Amino acid sequence: MDEQTQLELEAAAFRRLRSHLAKRTDVQNIDMMNLAGFCRNCLSDWYREAAEEKGIDMDKAAAREIVYGMPYGEWKDKYQAEATPEQLAAFEAARPKE
Numbered sequence: 081m082d083e084q085t086q087l088e089l090e091a092a093a094f095r096r097l098r099s100h101l102a103k104r105t106d107v108q109n110i111d112m113m114n115l116a117g118f119c120r121n122c123l124s125d126w127y128r129e130a131a132e133e134k135g136i137d138m139d140k141a142a143a144r145e146i147v148y149g150m151p152y153g154e155w156k157d158k159y160q161a162e163a164t165p166e167q168l169a170a171f172e173a174a175r176p177k178e
Contacts, residue, residue, distance in 0.1 A: 098123070102149045105159040114170045123147045 081089075101107070101120060109119035121144065128143035144152040163171075 098147060098149070101147075105155075108161060108163070108167070110163045110167045110171055114167065114174055117174070120144075120147050 101123075109121060112119040124140070124143040124147040127146060128138045128140060131138040131143070141152065148155040
């Protein structure tokens with residue numbers, strides 16, 4: 081596979097993941113962190129870091145809007161639930177110890 085084709089496939093996979101997460105608003109970020117070790121905020125950080133590596137100035141809010149499909153505050157108001165004690169305990173247990 082040539083490099084351009086690989087790049088296009090990776091971009092298509094990212095767009096599909098972003099679209100899937102936009103439809104699965106029932107999946108909370110803390111659940112993603114507990115199960116997979118990353119969440120929508122991680123994706124937006126990675127996106128912003130990749131932009132900066134290319135010399136593109138992008139703030140956290142702009143990157144989150146790309147991943148969430150709307151301003152982060154709006155997404156939180158519409159879809160984010162308060163974390164349960166069980167979710168918070170699982171999050172703490174899964175965190176790498178320094």
